[in-house]
Amino acid sequence: MSSGPETFYEVMRRQGISRRSFLKFCSLTTASLGLAPTLMPQLAHALETKPRIPVVWLHGLECTCCTESFIRSAHPLVKDVILSMISLDYDDTIMAAAGHQAEEILDEVRATHKGAYILAVEGNPPLKDGGIHCLPGGRPFVDKLKEMASDARAVIAWGSCASWGCVQAAKPNPTQATPVHKVVTDKPVIKVPGCPPIAEVMTGVLTYMLTFERIPDLDRHGRPAMFYGQRIHDKCYRRPHFDAGQYVEAWDDEGARKGYCLYKMGCKGPSTYNACSTVGWNEGVSFPIQSGHGCIGCSEDAFWDKGPFYERLTSIEPFAAEGNADAVGATVAALAGGAVAAHAAVSIVKTAADKRDARNARAAARAAQEAGSNRSDA
Amino acid sequence: MSIQTGRDVHAADITDDDASVQRTTIYVYEAPVRAWHWITALAITVLIVTGYFIGSPPLSVPGEASDSNLMGVIRFLHFSAGYVLAIGWLARIYWAFVGNHHSRQLFMLPFWRRDYWGGVLWEATWYAFLRTEPKKYVGHNPLAQFVMFTVFTLGMFFMIATGFALYAEGTGLDSWQYALFGWVFDIFPNSQSVRTWHHLGMWAFVTYTILHIYAAVREDIMSRQSMISTMISGERMFKDNRDD
Numbered sequence: 001m002s003s004g005p006e007t008f009y010e011v012m013r014r015q016g017i018s019r020r021s022f023l024k025f026c027s028l029t030t031a032s033l034g035l036a037p038t039l040m041p042q043l044a045h046a047l048e049t050k051p052r053i054p055v056v057w058l059h060g061l062e063c064t065c066c067t068e069s070f071i072r073s074a075h076p077l078v079k080d081v082i083l084s085m086i087s088l089d090y091d092d093t094i095m096a097a098a099g100h101q102a103e104e105i106l107d108e109v110r111a112t113h114k115g116a117y118i119l120a121v122e123g124n125p126p127l128k129d130g131g132i133h134c135l136p137g138g139r140p141f142v143d144k145l146k147e148m149a150s151d152a153r154a155v156i157a158w159g160s161c162a163s164w165g166c167v168q169a170a171k172p173n174p175t176q177a178t179p180v181h182k183v184v185t186d187k188p189v190i191k192v193p194g195c196p197p198i199a200e201v202m203t204g205v206l207t208y209m210l211t212f213e214r215i216p217d218l219d220r221h222g223r224p225a226m227f228y229g230q231r232i233h234d235k236c237y238r239r240p241h242f243d244a245g246q247y248v249e250a251w252d253d254e255g256a257r258k259g260y261c262l263y264k265m266g267c268k269g270p271s272t273y274n275a276c277s278t279v280g281w282n283e284g285v286s287f288p289i290q291s292g293h294g295c296i297g298c299s300e301d302a303f304w305d306k307g308p309f310y311e312r313l314t315s316i317e318p319f320a321a322e323g324n325a326d327a328v329g330a331t332v333a334a335l336a337g338g339a340v341a342a343h344a345a346v347s348i349v350k351t352a353a354d355k356r357d358a359r360n361a362r363a364a365a366r367a368a369q370e371a372g373s374n375r376s377d378a
Numbered sequence: 379m380s381i382q383t384g385r386d387v388h389a390a391d392i393t394d395d396d397a398s399v400q401r402t403t404i405y406v407y408e409a410p411v412r413a414w415h416w417i418t419a420l421a422i423t424v425l426i427v428t429g430y431f432i433g434s435p436p437l438s439v440p441g442e443a444s445d446s447n448l449m450g451v452i453r454f455l456h457f458s459a460g461y462v463l464a465i466g467w468l469a470r471i472y473w474a475f476v477g478n479h480h481s482r483q484l485f486m487l488p489f490w491r492r493d494y495w496g497g498v499l500w501e502a503t504w505y506a507f508l509r510t511e512p513k514k515y516v517g518h519n520p521l522a523q524f525v526m527f528t529v530f531t532l533g534m535f536f537m538i539a540t541g542f543a544l545y546a547e548g549t550g551l552d553s554w555q556y557a558l559f560g561w562v563f564d565i566f567p568n569s570q571s572v573r574t575w576h577h578l579g580m581w582a583f584v585t586y587t588i589l590h591i592y593a594a595v596r597e598d599i600m601s602r603q604s605m606i607s608t609m610i611s612g613e614r615m616f617k618d619n620r621d622d
Contacts, residue, residue, distance in 0.1 A: 164567070219551055220560060221567055229551050245439040245448030255438055264435060270547075271570040301567035313433055314574045325574050326433065329581020336585040340592040343505070347596060350507055 057091035062123025066159040069196035119152035126175035133175035163193035170304035195298035232269035267294030428456035
C-alpha cells in the first residue's frame with residue numbers, strides 16, 4: 001500500500017476521472033481555499049506533477065464522526081478521489097488489512113517514509129493509568145501516537161477530540177483524555193476542530209498541504225486561518241436580525257418562524273470559529289442555524305463545559321451549580337447593597353447615640369461645674 | 379474671638395464644639411485626576427447598562443430587520459464607552475508619573491509594609507463600629523487603598539484586556555486589537571469563557587460602585603475630612619485641627 005511515483009493526476013485518470021472533472025475540482029478547491037483564481041493552474045500543475053504524500057490516519061478515543069464526515073466530502077471528485085490523492089497507507093476504519101497485517105504497515109511507513117508522511121489523528125489519547133483506557137492493537141494509544149509522530153513531517157489533529165479533548169475530556173475527564181498538541185510537542189500540529197469538522201474543510205486543508213507543500217497559515221491555536229479565522233456569527237445569514245435586536249425568544253414563537261437570531265436561545269455562533277456559515281454541510285445544503293437550531297460551539301475548546309447549549313449565559317460551576325454570571329453577580333451585588341443599607345442604618349443610630357451621650361456628658365459637666373461654684377459660694 | 383468670616387457671619391457665633399474655626403485644606407486631587415474620575419464614572423455607568431443588555435438583550439423589535447439597529451446601537455455605545463474608559467485609563471496612568479504623589483496611590487499596594495496592614499486593620503475596626511472617632515487621611519485610607527487597588531485598578535486592567543480581546547473577535551485576526559489583546563485567548567481558548575469572566579467583572583464593578591458611593595457619602599458625613607467635594611474642587615478640607 002505504500003505510495004509509488006504516481007502523481008495525483010495519474011491516479012485520478014486511472015480511476016476514470018475526466019480531465020474536465022479534474023479541472024473543475026481544481027477550480028472549486030482553489031475557491032474554497034480562498035486563493036486567487038490565478039492560482040488555479042498552479043494547483044492543477046501541482047496535482048499533475050507531485051507524487052502523493054503518504055498519510056497515516058490513527059484513531060484514539062473518538063466516535064469516528066470525523067471519518068464519517070470526511071468520506072462525505074462533496075466537492076466534485078473528492079469522495080471518489082481524495083482517498084487516492086493522498087496515499088492513505090493506514091486507516092484502521094476503512095483499510096482492507098486487519099490485525100497484524102495492518103499494524104505492520106505502520107512500521108513500514110515509518111521506515112520507508114521517515115520524516116515525509118503526514119500523521120492524521122482522529123481522537124485523543126487518555127493518559128490516566130499509563131494510557132490503558134484506549135488500547136488499539138493491544139497497546140496504549142498514547143505510545144502508538146508518540147511513536148508515529150516522532151517520524152512524521154506534520155500532525156493533523158482531526159476534530160475536537162484531537163484538537164481540544166471534546167466529550168471524553170469534559171469535566172471530570174475520568175480517563176484524563178488529552179488533546180494531541182499536549183502529547184506531541186516536537187512536531188507542528190494542525191488543529192482541524194469540529195465535532196465533526198466539515199468535510200470540505202478537511203479535504204481543503206489536505207489539498208493545501210499537498211499543493212504548496214507547506215502548512216497553511218494557522219491562528220494562535222494552530223487552526224488553519226482560512227477556515228477558522230472568523231466566527232460563525234461573523235458570516236451568519238441571520239446576523240442582520242442580531243443587529244436589529246430581533247431574537248427567537250422561544251422555540252415555537254413568531255421569531256422562530258421568521259428566522260430571527262438564535263442568540264437568546266444559546267447560540268454559540270458569536271464565540272465559535274468555524275466555516276459552517278459559509279461552507280455549509282452536506283454539499284452546502286444547510287448548517288445548524290439555517291435549520292433553526294443554535295450553534296453549540298462544537299469546534300471550540302471545552303464546549304461541553306460551556307453550557308447550557310440553550311442559554312446565552314454560561315453556567316459557572318463550581319462557583320454556583322447551574323448558576324450563570326448574572327445569578328452570581330446579582331447575588332453579590334444584592335448582598336453588598338443589603339450590607340451597605342444595614343451598615344448605614346447602624347451608622348446613623350450609633351452617631352445619634354454618640355451625640356446624645358456627648359450632649360449628656362457636657363450637661364453633666366456643666367451641672368457639676370455649677371454645683372462646684374455653688375459650693376465655693378457657700 | 380471676633381474674626382470676621384463674612385457678612386453677618388462671625389467666628390464668635392460659633393460654639394466651642396463646632397470645629398469650623400481655622401479649617402485646614404490641602405490640595406489633593408489635581409484637575410486631570412478629577413476629570414478622569416467623572417469621565418470614568420460616566421463611562422462605567424454606560425458600560426454596565428449596555429453590557430447587561432448585550433448579555434440579556436431587550437425584547438425583540440418588531441418589523442423588518444433593515445428598519446432597526448437596536449443591538450447595533452447598544453454595542454456601539456458599549457464599544458465607544460469602552461474606548462473612552464481605556465483611553466482615560468492610559469491618560470490616568472500617564473498622570474501617575476507626572477502628577478502629585480496622591481495620583482500614584484491608586485496604583486500602589488504597600489503589600490510588604492507591616493504598618494500598612496496595621497492601618498487596614500485599624501480602618502476595619504472603624505467600619506465595625508469599634509472606634510468612636512476615625513483618623514484623618516490626606517489621600518485614601520489604607521482600607522480604601524486596598525479595595526481601590528485590588529478591585530478597581532486590577533479590575534480595570536482585567537476588563538480592558540478582556541473587553542478589547544472580545545472586540546478583536548469582530549475586528550479580525552489581523553487587527554491591532556487582536557495583536558495587542560489576542561493573548562487573552564491563550565488563557566481562555568474558548569472565547570465564551572472570556573465572555574463569562576467579562577460579565578462577572580461587570581458585577582464586580584456594580585458591587586464596587588455600591589460600596590464606593592456608600593463609603594464616600596458616609597465618610598463625607600462621619601469622617602474628619604471632606605470626601606465628595608474633594609473630587610469636585612480637589613481640596614481636602616479637615617473638620618478639626620486635632621492630631622490623631
